Amino acid sequence: MRIVLVGPPGAGKGTQAAFLAQNLSIPHISTGxxxxxxxxxxxxxxxxxxxxxxxxxxxxxxxTIAMARDRMEQPDAANGFLLDGFPRNVSQAEALDQALKADGVELDAVLDLEVPEDEVVKRIAGRRICRNESSHVFHVTYSPPKKEGVCDACGGELYQRDDDSEETVRRRLEVYHTQTEPIIDYYRAQGLVVTISALGKVDDVTKRAMEALDRQVEGKDQSDEDKSDSEDGDDK
Incomplete structure (x- = not known):
């Protein structure tokens, strides 16, 4: 299965990409x-x-496109891949289509993780990182420390990264709406987009995503079969 994963910052793309790639036995290819x-x-x-x-x-x-294409041509991606963070704009999406067409393959689905803007801001702006160990991450709402401003694990000071400030998050959302969101309409015109809510527990979102992808592939296979039958009829 060949999938493009899209969604605003804070939608949980990295987390879902890892779970989906594991469930589907395909590599997770991220731009970073x-x-x-x-x-x-x-x-x-x-x-x-x-x-x-x-x-x-x-x-x-x-x-960026050359890097992505080189990675997609590796042996472990022969049966599919999950692209995370690429394409970022319509120009890259068009180039990806051309590259896949040249290789004789095509995308199966574009999974759109939908999250309200206020929730995105709440998720990102509420993060707090330990100054001693950056892997110690808390959230003022979803996973608060026992003592405000203090890391449960090592007692280090918790702080908000500049990138996580509400102002910065809203700027990142503007960039997403302007540059990346248009690829959803681009792929929707091809019948590839499946949109799911990314709210709720991680496992619930993964289950929702897997079910949506299954329906998309089944529908695509049926469409291809109908098209083939129609072409056979025309030949006769």
């Missing part, structure tokens, strides 16, 4: 991992991407 792997391994694409990043510039779409 692609960049880190290529840069750490000093591939030609990694060196090129780093040259842009070192100058404070955005990495061009063609570099």
């Amino acid at each position: 991992d692609l960049f880190r792997a290529n840069i750490s391994q000093q591939t030609e694409l990694g060196k090129l991407a780093k040259s842009y990043m070192d100058e404070g510039n955005l990495v061009p779409d063609e570099v």
